[in-house]
Amino acid sequence: MSYFKTIRSHFFVLLFIALFIVYTYWNLPKTFFQQDEWETFAVNIYAQSNGFSGMVKSILPVDSLSHFNPLSRVFSLFQYFFYYTNFTPYAWQSIVFHIFNASLLYYFVYVWLKSRKIAGVAAIFFGVNSIASGAVTWIAASDSYEVPMALILVSLLFFYRFATQKDNRRRNLIISLTVLVVSFLFHENGIFLFVFYPAVLFLFAKSEWKKLLPTLSYGILISIFVFAFIRIPFFFGFIKAAPDVENFSHPPISVYPYRLISMGMKSFA
Numbered sequence: 001m002s003y004f005k006t007i008r009s010h011f012f013v014l015l016f017i018a019l020f021i022v023y024t025y026w027n028l029p030k031t032f033f034q035q036d037e038w039e040t041f042a043v044n045i046y047a048q049s050n051g052f053s054g055m056v057k058s059i060l061p062v063d064s065l066s067h068f069n070p071l072s073r074v075f076s077l078f079q080y081f082f083y084y085t086n087f088t089p090y091a092w093q094s095i096v097f098h099i100f101n102a103s104l105l106y107y108f109v110y111v112w113l114k115s116r117k118i119a120g121v122a123a124i125f126f127g128v129n130s131i132a133s134g135a136v137t138w139i140a141a142s143d144s145y146e147v148p149m150a151l152i153l154v155s156l157l158f159f160y161r162f163a164t165q166k167d168n169r170r171r172n173l174i175i176s177l178t179v180l181v182v183s184f185l186f187h188e189n190g191i192f193l194f195v196f197y198p199a200v201l202f203l204f205a206k207s208e209w210k211k212l213l214p215t216l217s218y219g220i221l222i223s224i225f226v227f228a229f230i231r232i233p234f235f236f237g238f239i240k241a242a243p244d245v246e247n248f249s250h251p252p253i254s255v256y257p258y259r260l261i262s263m264g265m266k267s268f269a
Contacts, residue, residue: 007103007107010106010110010116013106013116013120014103014106016120017099017102017103017106017120017123017124017127018099018102018103020124020127020128021095021098021099021102021127021128022095022099024127024128024133025091025094025095025098025133025136025137028091028094028095028136028137029087029088029091029092031087031091031137032087033085033087033139034138034139034140036138036140036141037139037140040076040080040140041080041085043058044058044076044077044080046058047077048077048080055077058073058077059073059074067187067188068185068230068231069144069184069185069186069187069188070185071147071182071185071186072143072144072147072185072186072187075143075147075186076143079093079143087139090139090142091139093142094135094136094137094139094142094146095136097142097146097147097150098127098135098136098146099127100150101126101146101149101150101153102123102124102126102127103123104150104153104154104157105119105122105123105126105153106119106120106122106123107119107157108153108156108157108160109122109123111157111160112160135149143186144186144187144189145187145189147183147186148183148184148186148187148189148190149189151179151180151182151183151186151190152180152183152189152190152193154179155176155177155179155180155183155190155193156176156193157176158172158173158175158176158179159172159173159176159197159200160204162176162212162216163200163201163204163205163208163212164204164205169212169215170215173215173216173219174219177219177220177222177223178223180193180223181223181226181227184227194220194223194224197216197220198213198216198217198220201213201216
């Protein structure tokens, strides 16, 4: 069952979930920007004042080991150009993204477990629990968490098809891993899936696990190579960007092994 067919046949359930989320965050547009949003505005204003080259430089990492999230920066720039410092559209956009992610989660759980009740409970819990609420209410984090979350869920959906459907398996795996790598260009929240997917493959396809594991392993290795290849110009210093406060606030590369394990646990807590 396709995503849009599920929306039509489960319209009232999804409408209830959407209304429940809107009710929960109804007062969000009445709040205000925090320190990180104003810092981002300063970066955007500075980049805009330097023309196109300034905007391009603003998306580059300060060094080879920093975060490289160019799509997040591009998203932030477009938000600024459309909304400027008007908080209300930022807030409603964040709520709409959260509703979309909750509906994606509902679809994934329903396709997996074939249960409306379990899918509904999962989507509602995701919609209002305290962990997810941080990404909704903290506007500076919406492009780094809500958008990657949508891409992670899409990656999971196509991975599920790869594991359970015999038709178009290679295509489904390619789409799953491609979407996952694209999510890294917003934020590397989904990096734990490189470890998580082999284990999930056993859960989804026990009878064919050994047969599919080599294909999955090759796909993961290629994805890691592609993501590493993108960073080569920065690693050797061919491309440099001026540092800013945001870059210096990022943690060092040494925290990545810990995040590789903990991120998955926190994302699905």
